[in-house]
Amino acid sequence: MDAPAQGPTRDLPRLMSAAPILSMTGINRRFGTVVALQDVSATVYPGEVLGIVGESGSGKSTLLRMMNLEDSPDSGDYRLAIPGSAGNLFDLDRYARRMLCARHIGIVYQNPHLGLLMENSSSGNVAERLLIAGERRFSVLRSRAREALDASEFPLERMDARPVELSGGMQQRVQLAKAIALEPALLLLDEPTTGLDVSVQALVLDTLKRLQRDRAITMVLVSHDLGVIRTMADRVMVMRKGRVVEEGLADQIFQDPQHPYTQALVHAKL
């Protein structure tokens, strides 16, 4: 039997006393008869990594797409604590959503084709993000693209190579550079290392950890891989069939899972 719509939330010692940067409440989304999200709420605090884990079809990517304002729920409320933002972000029109995302939200998709123009140069892909946000000076575009690629540990001698010529790991680094170029308030990661060789996956995760440590970037990481979540996340939200069945600090979730589904996930991984 499933747990209630929003499952056991433990009394979390707050990572920070700061107010949340992201608050979502009562998100519902159906696709025809499929219930993708049912009364989902999520909170993210500045500087933390929230891991969202669950089996295929549990609603993880749909929720992340909502956070990136690519999709709207049937009902629900979404707020970000960023300058100039007030009210439910789902009420914004397409242009306002695009501008807000370009300026304040970065995203890395599992599939680089969703995040990159594969035939443009890598530096051009990063510069595109800066262009959308209004930067027009070529020298600034070039130097900021270079800085973001460097921070993503992309080999700068290849910055003019097209993503189509690059390995999967390098493509993810270009996506990452594009995502962080404007120092976003929120970095969304949708299975960023799935499909990469294990050794490449470890290197990309190392880069993400370093970025998180050095820049305190707030991240939401979606993965079906508990190992990836364990490596990266401060807090974990466990999803099943469109619902949050359990959430808590990562250590608590891994050492003392409460929901039978989380227990099965954790024990399967051990």
Ligand SMILES: Nc1ncnc2c1ncn2[C@@H]1O[C@H](COP(=O)(O)OP(=O)(O)OP(=O)(O)O)[C@@H](O)[C@H]1O
């Ligand atoms: N555009 C869509 N049209 C129809 N159904 C959809 C659409 N997007 C998602 N769904 C359905 O909603 C449910 C949740 O999908 P979602 O992709 O969010 O799950 P997920 O946990 O990310 O799974 P995966 O890891 O396989 O991507 C699934 O049943 C999926 O088939």
